[in-house]
Amino acid sequence: MKKIYLFFLFVLFKSTCQAQNNLLLNGGFEDVNVCTEYSAECGVEAWFYLKDVKAQMLSNDDTTGKNGTNSFGIFYNWRGDTEFSPLIGTLLPCKLQAGKAYIFKGLISAKLNPKLLFVPGICMGPFFYVPRRKFALDMHVDSVTNIRPVPNSLFYQMEYRFIAKGDEKYLTFGTYVTEDTVGGKKKLTGVQTVSVVFDNFQLLPADSNITCCPAFEQNKKTIYNYNFRHRDMDYSLFGRGYLDIKFNLPPDSLELQVQKKTPPPLSVIIDTLRLDDVLFDFNKSVLKPDAEKILSQYFLIDTNSIIDSMYVEGHTDAMGSDSSNMVLGKQRSEQVKWWLINHQIAPESNIHTQSFGKARPIATNKTPEGRTKNRRVEIIIFRRRK
Structure with a gap:
């Protein structure tokens, strides 16, 4: 699912x-x-x-x-x-x-x-x-x-x-x-x-x-x-x-x-969109059509705010070598970045990518279910109201 x-x-x-x-x-x-x-x-x-x-x-x-x-x-x-x-x-x-x-x-x-x-x-x-x-x-x-x-x-x-x-x-x-x-x-x-x-x-x-x-x-x-x-x-x-x-x-x-005593700055809304492993081809960085559909729907939700910047982070499970995990995490984050650029969601200068490989798990790597959760791409979006 x-x-x-x-x-x-x-x-x-x-x-x-x-x-x-x-x-x-x-x-x-x-x-x-x-x-x-x-x-x-x-x-x-x-x-x-x-x-x-x-x-x-x-x-x-x-x-x-x-x-x-x-x-x-x-x-x-x-x-x-x-x-x-x-x-x-x-x-x-x-x-x-x-x-x-x-x-x-x-x-x-x-x-x-x-x-x-x-x-x-x-x-x-x-x-x-x-x-x-x-x-x-x-x-x-x-x-x-x-x-x-x-x-x-x-x-x-x-x-x-x-x-x-x-x-x-x-x-x-x-x-x-x-x-x-x-x-x-x-x-x-x-x-x-x-x-x-x-x-x-x-x-x-x-x-x-x-x-x-x-x-x-x-x-x-x-x-x-x-x-x-x-x-x-x-x-x-x-x-x-x-x-x-x-x-x-x-x-x-x-x-x-x-430090100058100034009025508090405007609040910024930070959203995190997580793309699961099932939205990519197995062990590859290619986005599946379902992933593109989710991205398209998500970025049409809020038309009352402006995207300041985005950070696209690639994560993997603990299987395989550290170097291959870093490469896969980087490739997947870059794939998402170029989708965002091609669909004019934000300019390239405002989108930053990074691979963490296996370094930041959100679940145990000892079970198949946990490893599936750890294989993901997270898009952190900084928005401000128009």
Whole structure:
């Protein structure tokens, strides 16, 4: 049986930064990076790490206190070094204001030998922090001591406040690990594995009236377009402390803004139209006549609104390889996009496509019924009243 799933949502049309003042990109680790070296998912967008750690995306089974579907896992070997160990870092899309207060927040969970003591750490500065490198000698690393457990969860909420110098370009997050030898405890021998999971990282101005810079969205695109996640990235971070990412915009566009008190913007209607797998030829991207009929009927429903933009997302089940699923999801979303263009529903510049492959299931992949639900194309339509 063919089904259409239609959802209506009324929202204020604002950017994420404007709504939450979060100055970090992808702090929830939802956007996944497809790296240049392997043309496969190799990490998360906007966050970087050295070769000494292993990164892994994790599904959120424990949803207490978290947003979204992903967490970011890091695994590394501890060999007795008690100094700050950098794990991940990000390039800031906006310039922090010198002399102003900022708050870093996030969720963290760690697994390690109970004889080891674990403390999170952070470094804000002009470079990605790497111990004992010349460019990092004048950078200040600090421990994050304001930590409290999240009820009914394995996570802890952490918070760190600081005054910006104005030269901060990178946030480097890491850990201090030391051995607990109190009471004559025997020292550990050999390599110890440390597992850390992050979620909901935020960097907020203490003044809630401060919001993101005009270049926030453009710089986000520039940072997301950096797709090295292995040797090339590791060389840049370790050898120089920065990545080859340049913001080709005027310097004043990086300055944070004071939020103006303006009337609420007009509400935008967001519709989601879901096309099931049965509306495509088997394992292909060709639209069946029933699908074209559904699309034609749907876009004649509302003549009192104007379509601002559309996002066409292709999804698959977990069967087959990751690469083939990404390709099929992309082909199906592109097929729908060209139908919309050919029928003058919206211009090409207003229609955006993306394939998520198997990354965003809406049902279990363990049953035929669940896999059928996961094979779909979702069209997210942003409308405004005439």
